[in-house]
Amino acid sequence: MRNQWLNNQWLKLAALLLTTLPLLPTAGESATTSPEEVSSVLPITELQTWMNEAGVPGVSISVIKDFEIHWTLAFGRADASSHRPVTTSTLFQAASISKPVMAVAAAVLAEQGQLDLDGDLAEMLRSWDMPALAEGITSPITPRMLLSHTSGLGDGLGFPGYRPSEALPDTLSILNGVPPATTVAIRPSFPPMSQSRYSGGGSVVMQQLLMDVTGRSFPDLMRSTLLQPLGMLMSTYQQPLNGSLRHSAALAHDTKGERLDVPWMIYPELAAAGLWSTAEELAALVRSLQRTAAGDVLQPLSRKLVRDLWQPVGVGSFGSGFHVFQQGEGWYFAHIGANRGYRSFLMAHQSKGYGLVVMTNGEGGETLIERICRRIQRFYDWDVQQTEGQFRFAPQRGLGCLPKVRATEPRPSTSG
Secondary structure, three states: OHHHHHHHHHHHHHHHOOOEOOOOOOOOEEEOOOHHHHHHHOOHHHHHHHHHHHOOOEEEEEEEEOOEEEEEEEEEEEEOOOOEEOOOOOEEEOHHHHHHHHHHHHHHHHHOOOOOOOOOHHHHOOOOOOOOOOOOOOOOOOHHHHHOOOOOEOOOOOOOOEOOOOOOOOHHHHHHOOOOOOOOOOOEOOOOOOOOOOOHHHHHHHHHHHHHHHOOOHHHHHHHHHHOOOOOOOOEOOOOOOHHHHOOEOOOEOOOOOEOOOOOOEOOOHHHHOOEEOHHHHHHHHHHHHHHHOOOOOOOOOHHHHHHHHOOOOOOOEOOOOEEEEEOOEEEEEEEEEEOOEEEEEEEEOOOOOEEEEEEOOOOHHHHHHHHHHHHHHHOOOOOOOOOOOEOOOHHHOOOOOEOOOOOOOOOOOOO
16 A cells, blocks of 8 residues: 555656746745846746645755756745745755665766676675576676666555654665565566666665675765765765754645644665755756766766766666656756655756756645746756647646656667
């Protein structure tokens, strides 16, 4: 039942989401660019109306232009009950955006020689034995297959989380589906590279693999490998949040904008759903990838590493971590996130230096993100195709942030 609930949430998000636009600062809001430009993108009264209609108390938005963070806006309430305002440093659950961030760190470790993204996963795992593949299947599962959702794991879409009062499983308990884990064991279901099927379990396998090859806890290795070098100093995979960060976090809210009966759910499936971050820090990661692909040297990234992440694997619509797709004449990378009480989205052009990140603390966030995204695309004249019925999200409105995902459609071998 819990997996089915999350499946429904994901499908709802994928059916409704996105295209973007900016905001203006007043009470409970802050921005890092001129209020005049932000308000010209999205008047504050319009934004507030959209939030009221979506039942979303708070939102944070970062817009990237010319390979730099052009502006960041935070608006609304981190807690609908106390009226604590959202600021640009408010933490949100990034949900499934945790996956591509983990993928970037995995690529860094691979470039450092600590793992082989195209090697046999079973030979690299030390703490967990990968279940045997079905008889007759000889192709090994590789880390890249896990990152691109082509490994053949059949666990489903995601994880429902745990209440703060519940016992939390460790990574091995999650992989084996034993208490206190409440989800099924992670097992191969079909031949690798035969189809694309979104697998949160694949990210948990990666979580164990990265801990095995580094000998470090997952939050620590993510901090030292990627987050700290890129200046993402508030972002963390720590679950539960420690006391000093709890006061910086937006609380989770339902579809009516009312607080849940817990501050938030806890996700020990760290690589799949455990990242806490801000819109501005995720935007810093996005523009670092863009600038590196364009030729800048931004440690710990390299141009080859980034282009390899964006390379379609030949099955489905994912590269190694990000959804990669074409709109108009442009190639983009993106990901959505949906934890209970939070919705988030990032999208950026691979070569032209623009993009956006939107984070919300309400389960109605997909409709808000959709409107914001559409506005930003139009205002900044993104290289997108505006053909009616072309897109996965809100096709009835013509313009969406992500195209339809064709599970087994081969993709071109070049990006840009």
